[in-house]
Amino acid sequence: MPVHKYILFTLLGIIVKWTYSQSALLPMQHTMQSWYEKELYTNELFHTSVKPYIKHEVEQVFHSDSIENIFLPKNDEFKINGSLPVRPIISVVGINEKTDSLSRFLFQHNVGADTYYEWKKIAFGLTFFSEHSAYPSYYDSIIKKSEVVPGIGYAHPTSLGHEASFFSGYISYSPNKIFNLQMGSGKHFIGEGYRSVLLSDAAYNYPYFKASARVWKLKYFMLLSNLKDIRLAQGKAEHYFNKFAATHYVNWNVSKWLSVGFFETIVWQAQDGDFYRGLDVNYINPVVFYRPIEYSLGSSDNALIGTNLKFTINKKNILYTQLLLDEFLLKEVRAGKGWWANKFAWQLGSKFFDVFGAKNLFLQGEINLARPFTYAHDTKVPFGLGVQNYAHFNQPLAHPLGANFLETIGIIRYRFRRVQSEFLATASFYGADVNGNNMGGNVYNLYSTRTKNYNNKLLQGNKVKQFNAQVSVSYLLNYASNLQVFVAYSKRNYAVLNRKDEINLFSFGIRTSLINRYFDF
Numbered sequence: 001m002p003v004h005k006y007i008l009f010t011l012l013g014i015i016v017k018w019t020y021s022q023s024a025l026l027p028m029q030h031t032m033q034s035w036y037e038k039e040l041y042t043n044e045l046f047h048t049s050v051k052p053y054i055k056h057e058v059e060q061v062f063h064s065d066s067i068e069n070i071f072l073p074k075n076d077e078f079k080i081n082g083s084l085p086v087r088p089i090i091s092v093v094g095i096n097e098k099t100d101s102l103s104r105f106l107f108q109h110n111v112g113a114d115t116y117y118e119w120k121k122i123a124f125g126l127t128f129f130s131e132h133s134a135y136p137s138y139y140d141s142i143i144k145k146s147e148v149v150p151g152i153g154y155a156h157p158t159s160l161g162h163e164a165s166f167f168s169g170y171i172s173y174s175p176n177k178i179f180n181l182q183m184g185s186g187k188h189f190i191g192e193g194y195r196s197v198l199l200s201d202a203a204y205n206y207p208y209f210k211a212s213a214r215v216w217k218l219k220y221f222m223l224l225s226n227l228k229d230i231r232l233a234q235g236k237a238e239h240y241f242n243k244f245a246a247t248h249y250v251n252w253n254v255s256k257w258l259s260v261g262f263f264e265t266i267v268w269q270a271q272d273g274d275f276y277r278g279l280d281v282n283y284i285n286p287v288v289f290y291r292p293i294e295y296s297l298g299s300s301d302n303a304l305i306g307t308n309l310k311f312t313i314n315k316k317n318i319l320y321t322q323l324l325l326d327e328f329l330l331k332e333v334r335a336g337k338g339w340w341a342n343k344f345a346w347q348l349g350s351k352f353f354d355v356f357g358a359k360n361l362f363l364q365g366e367i368n369l370a371r372p373f374t375y376a377h378d379t380k381v382p383f384g385l386g387v388q389n390y391a392h393f394n395q396p397l398a399h400p401l402g403a404n405f406l407e408t409i410g411i412i413r414y415r416f417r418r419v420q421s422e423f424l425a426t427a428s429f430y431g432a433d434v435n436g437n438n439m440g441g442n443v444y445n446l447y448s449t450r451t452k453n454y455n456n457k458l459l460q461g462n463k464v465k466q467f468n469a470q471v472s473v474s475y476l477l478n479y480a481s482n483l484q485v486f487v488a489y490s491k492r493n494y495a496v497l498n499r500k501d502e503i504n505l506f507s508f509g510i511r512t513s514l515i516n517r518y519f520d521f
Contacts, residue, residue, distance in 0.1 A: 023174035024116060024123035025052040025182075027514045028189055028201050031422065032482060034362050034413055036062070038353040042315050047219040047251045049261050049308050050212075051189040051201075054172070054180055055123075057214070086115045087481045089129045093509035097136050100502060107160065108133035114481075114514075126169040127514075134161035136505055138492060139519060146394040147235065151187075151202055151517060154235055154393075168205055182210040188223060190249055190263060191308055192320035194409050195368050195399050197345035198263045198306045199247065202518050203395035211286075217254070222286050223247040224279070227267070227392040229385060231444070241387050242270035245397075246283040251308070261308035263324075268301040269379060269387045302377040302388040316354050322347040324398070326374045338456040340440075340447070345370035345398065349409075364411040372431065372440025372456050373447045374403040386446045396443050400521040404441035405430035406459060418476040420484070425469040426520045431461035432496065467493040468520040482513045490519075 028051050036058075040046045043061045089112040097104050112129025131152060135143060140162075143155045149164040156163045170184025186208065187201040195202075206228070212221035225245040233239035247265040254260055270278050306324035313319060326343035333342055349366035375390035375398060396402045407428040414421050431439045438449040439461030450456075472488035490505040 023121060023172040023180055024055045024118055024125065025170065025172060026055055026058060027482075028052045028187065028516060029482065029514055030194060030516055031413060031420065031513070034351075034364075035360065035415060037351075038316065041312055041318050044253055044256050045217065047214070047253065047259070049191055049251055049259065049310065050219060050221065050249065052186075054174070054212075056174060056177070086113055087478075087512075088113050089127070089481065089512045089514075090483070091131075091509065091511040093133075093507055093511060095136065095505055095507040098504045099137065102137070106134040106136065108135075108509075121174050123172045124170065126167070128165070128167040130163065130165040132158060132160055132163045136503060138494065138501075138503055147230065148204060148394050150395060150400065151204060151515070153204060154230075156235070166205065178213055178215060180210075180212045180214075182208070182212075184208065190261070191322055191347070192310055192318065192351070193322070193347055193349045193366050193368075194364065194411065195347065195366065195407070197322050197324045197347050197368060197370065197398050198249075198308060199265070200398055200400075201516055202400040202521075203391070203397050204393035206392055218250065218252050220248075220250040220286075222284075223249075224284065225392075227397075229387040229391075230393055231385060241385070242278075243387050244268055244270065244279055244283075248286070257312045259308075259310040259312075263306040263308065264304070265390075266301050266303045267377070267388045267390060300379065302379075302390060304375075304390060317350065317352050319350045320347075321349070324370075324374070337454045340373055340450050340453050340456045343371055343374040343403075345374050345403070358414075360413075360415040362411070362413040364409070366409040368399055368405075368407045368409070369458065370399060370401075370403040370405055371458055372404040372460060373450065374440075375443040376403065376440070376445060376447045378446050378448045386444070389443045391443050394444075400518055401428060401430055402441055402443045404439060404459060404461065419473070420476065421471075421473045423469075423471045424520065426467070428466045428521070429459055430464050430466075431459040432464050434461050437461075462496055464494070464496045466495075466521075467491075470520075477510075483510070484513065485510050 037048065039061055040048050046057065046061055091108065091110045093108040095106040095108065097106055110129045110131035114125065114127035116123065116125040143149055143162055147155055149155045149162060153164040153166045168185050170182055170186055172180065172182045174180045186205050188199055189201045190196055190198040207226040209224045210221055212219065227243045227245055229241040229243060245265055245267045249261060249263050251259060251261040266283055268277065268280055270276060304324060304326050306322060309321050311319040324345040327341040328344060329342065332339035347366065347368045349364065352363040355361045355363050375396060377386050377388040379386055379388045390397050401407065405428055407426060410425045412423040431441050433439050433442065437451050438445045440450065440456065441461065470488055470490040472486055474484040474486035477483045477485065487508045492503040494501040
């Protein structure tokens, strides 16, 4: 089975002795982050919307002992020759699935390891694991349709269910406390929420180069990404269509209570007819906006812009919002006629820490929506695929539902020493295609295949209603790898037209949890 690259989450670096020059990355895992983000939100110089966090930036907020107490008791890792830390990755999970038509037991397991090394101002991290699993019926249908285990890698059918493997890594260099350079294969996240409508970690990892600078109350980064369209490849990497994305993001902590971020990205295909564009140097520009460049090139590449706002209400409460614009004409918005190209996505949410005076009680609420045809594109080369869409490896790069949806999310977490509990609920509505007609929800459909130019509405098409809820309790065995034993109960309701499905899942086992896994879309 081929091993698909991925970077490491990068908890890597929490283990060694902390020095300001260390440039390792911290893992992007919502539960772990919620235990220490409260302190980051009260620091006027830290930029919480840019993830993964760089370790030496976090340690300027925390004392090293505080971080180590959160993540890593002494001797919680193995070492090769006494110097190279290696953490095992392991997951053995049993799931009892019950629906109206079936009752079955599913078995999931993965095994792997990660390691890292830091030397002066350079850090690198590597991780790999192989996952062999039978998935719940609804998730299995997503995998079969996309040929991908979401966020993990290409899905290879097995007698058990599917196998997905990845190998990932990064090199990070911080010459001083202003600049950081990274190169690797991984994921990135912009925002404060559970989801992001700008850039999220829901999709599969991708090769990238990232350069960032932090001066005063400003943080800027430029991200170059090599993305893939795999629809005609039949699992053969040599047949993937190459495309690239160039992203700028600058965040300004205006005051103790206000943070403003500006986002822009552009996606282009590597092959333009008979001409191979490759990595277009015109877009490797750290300053100017992409639209003027795009017009000067006479191209129709896919450009998106957006903003991220954070309001720190007090030390225990933040409010956040995002707005993404794909295409937009103010006169058409004012006309109110549902013009198809008024394409935007929006997010609004809030986080509460130590609720009701209870230490480590965390609440979060969030709303996300995207109008029809947002993130999609219409480039018909090659083979009429529209490869310039804002997606990678058969998965959207922003919200996993794509577009033409409305979603609400509620999260409750509580931790007492090594015991953690979580309740997560999502309610989503989205408009599915009608008899093969493009209603604007699938970002892989060409927007030129729309059925009308006007009277387009949010949730148009066959309205799908989904409800997901999960409650879990876990006990941490190892802070460094977030290794835990757990039990969980999940319920999923799905309704469209005259069809109604209900799935109940009871799961238990042992797992390493260092990256975000999304099963609620």
